[in-house]
Amino acid sequence: MNLDFKKSPITIIACILMIITIGFWKIDLLLPIIFILLINGFKIKNFDFQFSILDIGFLCVLASEIISYIFSTYQFNSLPELTNFYVIFILYLMYKILFNNAKYYNLLISIIFSFGLVLLIITIVYFFNFKQKFNLQGFYELNDFKVFYQPFNNPNNIWVSLILVLIPFGTIFLNIQKDIRFKILGLLNFAFLVLCILASFSRGAYLSLIFFILIVNIFSFKLFSIKRLIKLNSFCLIIMVLMALPMFKSVLTTVSVNKTLSQKRSTEGRLDRWSSNLHNGLSDKPFFGWGQKNYVLAHSKNPFLKEDLKFSTLSNNTYLQTFLEKGLVGIIAYMILLTSIIIITFKRLRANCLDRLKKTHLILIFSGLMAFFVRELTFSSFLNNNSVYFLAFHLVFLLIPYDVNLKKIKLTKRSINGIIILLLCGNLVFSYGSLQRVFINKNNNESINSFNKNNKLGSLNSINQALKFSPENITLNKHRALILAKNSFEIEISSETNGFISFIKSNKDTLNILKENLDNIIGISPFDDEIYHNKAWVHFALNEKDSAKLFFDKAIKLNPYNSTYYLSKLLYNLKNDDLRNLKDYLCKVIRYSPEILESFFYAEFSKKYPTLVFEARREAVRGLRETITKENNIILKARLARLILDENPKEALILLNEVIEKIPNLNRPWLYRGLIYFKKGDTLQAYNNYKKSLFINSKDYLGRKYLSEYFHSMNNEKKYILNLDFAMYGFKNITSDNVIKNADLSSLRPIHNSYIPFKLLEYKKPFIDIVNSSRIVEEYYLNN
Numbered sequence: 001m002n003l004d005f006k007k008s009p010i011t012i013i014a015c016i017l018m019i020i021t022i023g024f025w026k027i028d029l030l031l032p033i034i035f036i037l038l039i040n041g042f043k044i045k046n047f048d049f050q051f052s053i054l055d056i057g058f059l060c061v062l063a064s065e066i067i068s069y070i071f072s073t074y075q076f077n078s079l080p081e082l083t084n085f086y087v088i089f090i091l092y093l094m095y096k097i098l099f100n101n102a103k104y105y106n107l108l109i110s111i112i113f114s115f116g117l118v119l120l121i122i123t124i125v126y127f128f129n130f131k132q133k134f135n136l137q138g139f140y141e142l143n144d145f146k147v148f149y150q151p152f153n154n155p156n157n158i159w160v161s162l163i164l165v166l167i168p169f170g171t172i173f174l175n176i177q178k179d180i181r182f183k184i185l186g187l188l189n190f191a192f193l194v195l196c197i198l199a200s201f202s203r204g205a206y207l208s209l210i211f212f213i214l215i216v217n218i219f220s221f222k223l224f225s226i227k228r229l230i231k232l233n234s235f236c237l238i239i240m241v242l243m244a245l246p247m248f249k250s251v252l253t254t255v256s257v258n259k260t261l262s263q264k265r266s267t268e269g270r271l272d273r274w275s276s277n278l279h280n281g282l283s284d285k286p287f288f289g290w291g292q293k294n295y296v297l298a299h300s301k302n303p304f305l306k307e308d309l310k311f312s313t314l315s316n317n318t319y320l321q322t323f324l325e326k327g328l329v330g331i332i333a334y335m336i337l338l339t340s341i342i343i344i345t346f347k348r349l350r351a352n353c354l355d356r357l358k359k360t361h362l363i364l365i366f367s368g369l370m371a372f373f374v375r376e377l378t379f380s381s382f383l384n385n386n387s388v389y390f391l392a393f394h395l396v397f398l399l400i401p402y403d404v405n406l407k408k409i410k411l412t413k414r415s416i417n418g419i420i421i422l423l424l425c426g427n428l429v430f431s432y433g434s435l436q437r438v439f440i441n442k443n444n445n446e447s448i449n450s451f452n453k454n455n456k457l458g459s460l461n462s463i464n465q466a467l468k469f470s471p472e473n474i475t476l477n478k479h480r481a482l483i484l485a486k487n488s489f490e491i492e493i494s495s496e497t498n499g500f501i502s503f504i505k506s507n508k509d510t511l512n513i514l515k516e517n518l519d520n521i522i523g524i525s526p527f528d529d530e531i532y533h534n535k536a537w538v539h540f541a542l543n544e545k546d547s548a549k550l551f552f553d554k555a556i557k558l559n560p561y562n563s564t565y566y567l568s569k570l571l572y573n574l575k576n577d578d579l580r581n582l583k584d585y586l587c588k589v590i591r592y593s594p595e596i597l598e599s600f601f602y603a604e605f606s607k608k609y610p611t612l613v614f615e616a617r618r619e620a621v622r623g624l625r626e627t628i629t630k631e632n633n634i635i636l637k638a639r640l641a642r643l644i645l646d647e648n649p650k651e652a653l654i655l656l657n658e659v660i661e662k663i664p665n666l667n668r669p670w671l672y673r674g675l676i677y678f679k680k681g682d683t684l685q686a687y688n689n690y691k692k693s694l695f696i697n698s699k700d701y702l703g704r705k706y707l708s709e710y711f712h713s714m715n716n717e718k719k720y721i722l723n724l725d726f727a728m729y730g731f732k733n734i735t736s737d738n739v740i741k742n743a744d745l746s747s748l749r750p751i752h753n754s755y756i757p758f759k760l761l762e763y764k765k766p767f768i769d770i771v772n773s774s775r776i777v778e779e780y781y782l783n784n
Contacts, residue, residue, distance in 0.1 A: 012104065016111055019091065023390045024115070027084040028434045034090050035427050041420045047411045052403040053344055054396075057337030062089050064333030065292070068326045072291025074524060076473050076746055080437070081292035083430040084386070088393045090423065095397045105401060106176060112394065113173040113189065116166040120192040123151045123159070127199045131247070137695050142250040144665050146201045148696075158388065160200035161372070161381035164208050165391045167193055168368030168398070172361050195243040201254045204378030212371035219349065219363040223356055289327035293383075296744050298324050300527040300558065307561040307592065308635035318376035321383055341369060341399060348402045358402075365398045440466045444476065444748050451483055451751060459483045474525050475746035478754065481517045481534065484510055485756045489541055493571070493600075493763055495607035501571045506541050514538050514756075525745070529558035530738045533565055534756040540572055548572060562737055563593035564755065567601070567764055582609075586616035591623060594642035595668075595702070598766035617643065634662050638669050649676050667697035675706060678713075686710060701730025702766045721780045724773055731768040734761055 015033070022029050065085045072078040098104040130149050131142060139145055149156045170193055174186030197205050213236055217229060224232075244251045284290070290298040323331050345366040349359055372392060375381070381388045411419075447462035463480050470476060488510040493501050518535040525531065536551035552569045559565065570585040586605075589596055596602050597617075606613045624640040627633060641655035656673040659666070674689030687710055694703045708723035735752045742750035755761050 012098075013107065013111075016104075016108055020111055020115055020394075023087070023091075024387050027087050027386055027390055028080065028430070030087050030091075031083075031427055031431045031434060034087055035424070035431070037090070037094060038420050038424050038427065042417060044416050045413050047416060049409045049411050050403075050405040051407045051409050052405045053340045054399060054403045055406075057340035058089060058092055060333040060336040061085065064326060064330045067329050068289060068292055071285075071288035072294065073285075074291060074294050074297060074472075074474065074746075076470055077293035078291040079430075079433050080747075081383075083434060084389065086426055086430055088390075092393075092397060092400075096400050099400045102401070105398075108394075109169055109172055109176070109398070112166070112169045112391070113186075116169060117185075117189050117192070120163070120166075120189065120196055123163070123196050124192060124199075126151045127196070128246075137692060139664065140249070141253065141664075142247060143201045143253045144663070147665060149200075154385070154387075156200050157202055157204075157379045158381045158385045160197060160202050160205040161375055161379065161385070161388050162391065163193060163196045163200070164205060164212075164372055164375055165368070165388065165395055167209075167212060167371070168364045168395060171364045171368075172398075175357070175360060175364070191239050191243060194239050198240070198244050198251055199247065201247075201250055202379075203254055204375055206254060207378070208371040208375040211374045212367050215367040215370050216363055219367070220360070223359060223363075285327055287327045288329055289323065289325045292325055293747075294325055295321055295383075296741060297525055297527070300525070300529070300741075308633055316379050318380040318382045321380045325383070337396075338373070341366070341396065344399055344402055344404055347404055354402075362399075362402050365395065365402075368395055436469045440470055440473070440476070441748060444479065447479060447483070448749055448751055451479075451486070454487075456483060456486055472520075472524055473746060474521055474528075475742065475748045475750065477517060477521045477524075478531070478742065478745075479751055481514055481521070482751050482754060482756065482758075484514050484517065485534075486758065489514070489538070489757055490759055491571075491757045492759070493604055495604045499577070500574045500605070500608060503541050508542065511538050511542050515542070527558060529555045529562065529565070530736070530742075530754060532558065533562075533568060534754075536572075537568065537756050537760075540575070545576060561592055563589045563591075563596065564737060564760065564764060566592070567596075568760065583612055583616045583619065586612065587619045587623070590617055590620040590643065591639065593764070594639045595766050596764055597642070598702070599764050600767040601763040603767070634659055638666065641669070642672055645672060645676060649679065652676060665696060667693045667700055667703065670696065671700070671703050671706060678706070678710060683710065683714065699730060701727045701734070701768070704730060705766070705768060717780065721777055725777050727768055728770055728773050728777070731762075731765070731770065734765050736761055 018033060019030060022033070062085065065082050069075060069078045069082045095104075095108070127149065134140075134142060134145055134148075142149075146156050151159045154162075170186065170189045174183060174190065177183045177186055194209070197209050213233070217233065220229060284298065284301070319331070322334060326333075345362060348354055348362055354362070372382075372395070382392055383389070443462045443466035447459045447466070450456075450459035450462060460480070460483050463476060463483060467473065467476050467480065488505060488507045490503075490505045491501055492504050515535065515538050518531055518538065521528065521531050522535070532551045533555035536548045536555060539545075539548040539551060549572065552565065552572060555565045556562070556569065566585045566588045570582055570589065573579070573582060573585070602613070621640065621643050624636050624643070628636050628640065637655045638659045641652040641659065645652040653673065653676050656669050656676070659669045660673065663669075670689045670693035674686045674693065677683075677689060678686035687707075690703060690707045690710060694700065694707065697703070704723045704727035708720050708727055711717075711720040711723060733752055736754045738754060739750055739752060742754055753761050
């Protein structure tokens, strides 16, 4: 292998550039480059391999990843992460050879610095555009809207973790420069890093930045004079203050830690997830875990304990997620890697063989890693984002020149070739797995597109093609069940129907196939509440009453705050002439989803059972008032406001004002406040509130419906039709409660309405008369 920088600088630069650029985007796309590098390795005749402390750490993690995959509950999810670590491991070996020449080490730092600088500049531009956009709407406390700040479509908390990983690369680059121009560039980069971290308004990120500076100070105490450390810290403080000026109020709010209601709710959610994760890990699979990327499967077992908290696909703690997914084996392996990092750092800092510059670099690397480890206590980005995972390991790679060698191993050409052949076999296996995934993803997308166009046969063919490669795939089997159910199994509800609900297009043979399909999914994913709900409906349609009741109850037990499940149980009882608990079920439906007051179901049910509806609604209001008195829960106040909006608009307005003041990033309170003003005749206030609601969530079809009614009242026919058209489109594409969870189950695109029967969701959501509205829109466009 030619490692002479003078003979092949362009090749080396191009290779590292490709690795950083492609790996940052998607690690498994590096497999072809890895293949070429391994083939090139056959040119090596003999090689003296220095077995080191860092090798032990990486080998332990590699072993744990393999074990985790072998014992994985759902290997479809686990294979990509095993593939990613295989690539990381090969890159580690490559850098270990490459860094024998210090120029390659500096080259890697310079490339990542340059790459990071570009990302920082784009991030800053994006942030100020984001800030301006929200300021123009009258929103100045950006802390309340950080959930909408998503550079490169990455969640804010993920992106700031990536920025934190870049700190050591930038500071080392600054430290090695002698040219004043590059030093200025390094200083600008540091200022940009601080600005991007402050702009995240993330408490965990702020803590990590402070922790980085603190560790650098502690370890630099013996290297630099107190006077110089004071100067450096003063410089950092000045930079932080200057970068905070454009958003000073929001930064102060973040620093206050638990000042806003959003911060308090975030803390409650984290504590709830941590408790649930620890319990699941200890009780279910403590040794080997659920398998890589199977956090969603594991977390589905224990629902949230409070009705105002939503299911999250993120653990918000890398260490608990590692324990849950990889068990004690994974935790121990990563702890060994962490221990090797600590041993290398302390051993080299105490040694006299390193000059002050090298020790400074080592301190910056170690401080960056420790700051990142602190960050992962409050948000899990390492295991959930390709870019963070890739760059975090590159930060570990910077320790290679400082590694402590344990034993020299002389590798002959035969042994080298054997190792390369073994690694090539792994490369081929992982490449085949990645290509399979591309094929599965393609067919799944084609299936969903055909499904949305009502092409059932084409959709079924595409999903069956995908299932040939992954027959145990949860998402694909879910989609197959939904495709089979479409146009084969449906319901109709009406106040004029005996029993209120009737089955239409109920094909017994298809239902039996559906039942078998859903049984297979439960075998793989035993805590999927949605599958139990859908299975209950299939048994319900087959008149298997006891089984249907059992599965409805199971779904409710797994997700006790899902209003759709209570609605299904209510309809089941009605169909079976069981009038017990109807009021209780309806009360829960109304309480958990107040928007149902505008649904087709509610309108029809009110006609047939007016007394029952009145009592259930009154009970829901009373229950919310009692809970609010005890907890002063702002989310429940928003629900109460909607429930009393028609009867008591004055109190509803007071409640909505309080909700908007404390949590202004929710769109529905703005929308309902606009509705109150609209009914009072204050059209200007109504329009302003509607606009803000749609600014926060432009996809909310109910907001479009309200706005269309506003423009209709103002005789603005063009905007009336435009918004009515948007509202119809949104109603046709309403999403079920588990859509985000389903997307994360296999990292495949989900079908937006994953409930069986399909019309159930349409009946439950705020109603839009599609037939009449379509006629109005068509007539307008024909006449204009």
